């Protein structure tokens with residue numbers, strides 16, 4: 001019997017790539033999404049595949065489905081989208097996790113949580129290993145997401161200790177690639193869209209803050225390896241340790257697009273982390289995983305996608 005997977009947030013950026021990969025290996029996939037930041041278009045090519053089902057549902061409401069594995073990805077990930085309705089972001093994280101953990105307990109499914117490098121906040125330890133507890137503001141504009149994800153990790157480990165639920169927790173670092181929305185608002189998509197349209201490239205602050213960018217195919221490989229791993233709950237960092245300043249990213253995007261866009265600065269948003277880079281020794285050791293696609297290869301693939309998306313999106 002093929003494994004039946006539930007992917008919440010399956011019509012989103014990472015979720016839609018994950019659905020594709022699971023189908024490729026012969027699994028069945030139930031994609032659940034409320035289409036807040038996801039789109040049917042991301043999975044429309046999968047509709048009609050007898051192994052694929054699409055359900056419009058909000059994870060804050062309970063649902064009963066017979067599944068073997070649950071990938072809990074439902075949650076807006078871009079700061080502009082998760083700050084649009086912060087209370088809803090907290091509900092999605094907390095009630096979504098409670099509903100998926102309750103479902104996993106009831107049907108004895110293995111359940112994986114898409115946690116984030118944001119749980120490290122503005123890190124005082126660099127680079128960040130899983131053993132670092134983080135430096136997070138509880139009351140700032142990013143807190144709905146950061147604290148939502150932190151309490152979700154807590155819920156996962158309490159369900160594991162209290163109810164023996166088979167959990168997996170991955171901490172995802174900044175990931176980019178095709179199928180991001182043109183209006184996603186995150187830095188890679190913003191810079192590429194601005195460069196392709198010949199608009200100013202908007203650096204927030206002085207651009208000296210750093211991020212480490214992982215191409216989506218590498219990330220999905222890591223997520224699936226983690227779900228397949230036996231006897232390992234995590235948390236495990238999944239990200240590309242290549243670290244770039246935001247100004248370096250802007251310059252690379254201008255170079256690769258051949259754009260005439262000029263760089264302009266804008267105010268730095270509150271609580272914007274100053275640096276971020278994963279330690280991935282644990283993923284290497286336990287999952288045999290490390291990213292294969294550097295920014296210099298992933299960016300051109302993403303630029304190609306956005307070039308087409310801009311021309312075909314109203």
Ligand code: NAD
Pocket residue numbers: 008009010011012013014015032033034035036037038039057058059060072073074075076077078092096114115116117171172173174175176
């Ligand atoms: P995304 O916004 O493209 O995808 C999120 C998906 O969840 C969307 O399809 C959205 O419609 C859906 N969703 C949101 N709220 C929902 C709800 N209440 N009920 C049902 N569906 C809901 O973002 P993404 O980049 O694909 O991120 C996927 C997951 O990975 C998120 O949990 C995010 O926090 C996590 N993550 C992503 C990154 C990254 O860099 N992309 C980094 C760290 C963690």
Ligand code: UDP
Pocket residue numbers: 078079174185186187188190191202203204205209211246268269272273
């Ligand atoms: N950023 C920027 N210009 C933009 C969008 C983002 O300079 O148009 C910066 C942002 O301030 C942050 C970094 O790029 O320092 C990454 O932002 P993003 O929203 O992609 O993700 P974050 O890692 O902050 O959640």
